[in-house]
Amino acid sequence: MTAPDMIRATESQSTGRSVDSPFAIAAQIVETIGPRPPGSIGEAKTAAFLDARLRQSGLRLSAESYHASHPPDYDGIVYGVLAIAGVIGFYWTPLVAILVFAACCGATFLTLWYDTAFLNRRILSQNIIATRAAEGVMRWRLVVLAPLCSPPAVGRWVLALGSGLTGRIGRTIAATLLLALGIAAAAPFSFEVRLWLWYAQAAPAVALLVQGIATLVVQRAPATPGAVSYAGALATLICAAAHLRDLQHTELWMVGVGAASGAAGINDLLRRYPFEPQQTLFVGLDGIGSGELCYLAAEGALHPRLADSLLLRLAARVVDNGQAAARPCAYRGITLAGVLRRRGLRTLGIASLDRYGRIPYRNERNDDMSRLDAAHLDNSVRLIVGLARSIDTIA
Numbered sequence: 001m002t003a004p005d006m007i008r009a010t011e012s013q014s015t016g017r018s019v020d021s022p023f024a025i026a027a028q029i030v031e032t033i034g035p036r037p038p039g040s041i042g043e044a045k046t047a048a049f050l051d052a053r054l055r056q057s058g059l060r061l062s063a064e065s066y067h068a069s070h071p072p073d074y075d076g077i078v079y080g081v082l083a084i085a086g087v088i089g090f091y092w093t094p095l096v097a098i099l100v101f102a103a104c105c106g107a108t109f110l111t112l113w114y115d116t117a118f119l120n121r122r123i124l125s126q127n128i129i130a131t132r133a134a135e136g137v138m139r140w141r142l143v144v145l146a147p148l149c150s151p152p153a154v155g156r157w158v159l160a161l162g163s164g165l166t167g168r169i170g171r172t173i174a175a176t177l178l179l180a181l182g183i184a185a186a187a188p189f190s191f192e193v194r195l196w197l198w199y200a201q202a203a204p205a206v207a208l209l210v211q212g213i214a215t216l217v218v219q220r221a222p223a224t225p226g227a228v229s230y231a232g233a234l235a236t237l238i239c240a241a242a243h244l245r246d247l248q249h250t251e252l253w254m255v256g257v258g259a260a261s262g263a264a265g266i267n268d269l270l271r272r273y274p275f276e277p278q279q280t281l282f283v284g285l286d287g288i289g290s291g292e293l294c295y296l297a298a299e300g301a302l303h304p305r306l307a308d309s310l311l312l313r314l315a316a317r318v319v320d321n322g323q324a325a326a327r328p329c330a331y332r333g334i335t336l337a338g339v340l341r342r343r344g345l346r347t348l349g350i351a352s353l354d355r356y357g358r359i360p361y362r363n364e365r366n367d368d369m370s371r372l373d374a375a376h377l378d379n380s381v382r383l384i385v386g387l388a389r390s391i392d393t394i395a
Contacts, residue, residue, distance in 0.1 A: 022235035022377035025053070026289065029231040030369050035223035036150045038259035039068065039123030042223070046148045050128045050234060050256045057242045059130035059254060064272060067122040068264035075111070076162070076171065077216060079104050080209025083178055087201045090182065098182045104208070105175040112168040125258030127265050129273075130241065132252040140391050141275065143253040144240065144384065145336045146233035146285040147260030150226025153365040154218050162214030171211050178204040224367045228352065228360055230260070232289030232377055239377075240384040250392040257336060266339050277345055281311055281391060284337030286351035287359035288380050289372040294329035295383070296349035299338035304330065307341070310394075311348035311387070318386035324379050329353055350383065352376065 029046060036042035051061050082100050090097035128148070152159075160166045178201055185197035234256065241254045257265040295315040298304040312328065319326050331338075337349035354360045361367040 020239075021374065022232070022239045022381055023372060023374035025235040025238050026227060026231040026372055026377065027369055029234060030225050030227045034225060036148065036226055037152070037223040038149045038261055039125050040149075040223075043125065043149045043258055046234070047126050047128050047256060047258065050148070050238065051130075053238045054128070054130040054241055054254055057238075058245065059132045059241060059252075062129045063126050064129060064268060065124060065126045066258075066264065066268040068125045068259040068262060069122060075107075075215070076208070076212025078212070079108060079171065079175065080205070080212040083175070083205035083208045086178075086182070087198075087205045090185065090198055090201065094182070094186045098179070098186060101175070101179040101182045105172075105179045108168070108172040108175040112172045123259065125265065127258055127269055128256035129269075130254040132241075132245070132247070134247055134249050134251050136248040138251050139249040139279070140394065141251045141253065141280040142388055142391055143255060143275070143280060143282045144237055144285065144388075145255045145257050145282065146237045147230040147336065148234070148256045148258045149230070149260055150223045150367075151229055151261065151363050152218055152221035153224045154221045154363050156363070158214050158217050159363055161211050162216070162218040167211060167215065171208060174204040174207040174211070178208070224361075224363065224365060225369075227367050227369050227372050228289040229287040229362045229367060230285075232352075232372060232380070233285035233287065235377060236285055236288055236380045236384060239381045240388070243381070243385050244388050247388065247392045250388065252388070260336060263339050266336065266343075270343065275345070280346065281308065282337060282340050282345055282347040283311070283384065283387065284335045284340065284347060284349045285380075285384075286335040286337075286349060287362055288350070288352050289360075289376055291352040291354045291360040291376075293324070293326040293376065293380055293383065294331075294351055294353050295326055296331045296335065296337065296351060297328040298330040299334055299341065299349055301332045305338060305341040307337070307348045308346035311346065314387055314390040315348060315383070317390055318383060321386070323386035324383035326350075326379075326383055329357070332357060333359075350380070352380075 033042055033045045036046050055061055082104055086097040086100035181197055181201045185194050237254055244252055259265055296307060297312060298306050318324055335349040337347040341347045361371050
């Protein structure tokens, strides 16, 4: 009998019913619900589906609604238009143009530093919180998280320019260069030098406008079917919850996070539930279902944050014992676990990566059921179950 069959047999004996495979659960999300943009009806249907499935596994459920900020796509366009206007007006009023450049530079720097936007609208989203108390004396609290939404379907270069850390860094560099050229063009150089410095301002100004257009495209793009990102993660969460009914010393939390492209869902969760940081362990599930399953030893490009050392050791033990197949990796992006790690909490991210270190098929229109590997999903469930049981044995 294979490891997945042993897990299903154990569950059937304890509950008197069979458990749907993670592949079948992912198919219900992808094919019945479909694309799930943040704050959409699709995301709400996914939340209701997760609620129902976790109730079937005997967990206590609550749905926590909140308002998340969703950019209306105009910040980047405004920066680009102001930059172009400043370049044009620099010939007549250089001081006013420099002030405009300084405002753009300051705004882009604040956007980079705080990961926010000035022009945004509010969308209604929700977190699904499912809990199961430990059967004995509680020593640990394990919180497993997965996104409810699916990402936009856009090209990789458009995404890099218009969204995420790369886009914010590029926008800040362009605005800083524009301000530097404006100050230099107002300095007491010869007329020819100042003229060429004025001409050079066009390059960063146009770059700001192009990035603003890219941001608009990303925000207005339709969502993907979201098989790997993130139906596979939700299916893993649901199946793991069904198999973790007998934890003696670990309180189990299963959380579906709405509007997961931003930090609003995490912020609302931590505001409502101020977890004790040393006793609580977070495991974040990202794109799962294709490629190589990895537990993320570090996340982030500029300032990588290391995962919790205890969770890393336990994940390695699960793999070494033959319970699941996975390897440690460094990931240049940020998962839900990475967001929590920045809050100083004990976390470990789990995701599938391709040979380039990226989540397979993310932001692609063909991220459908044909991309999911049933054996890969079974393996991810075994990793979560093995990790939870290892936590439960720690004195």
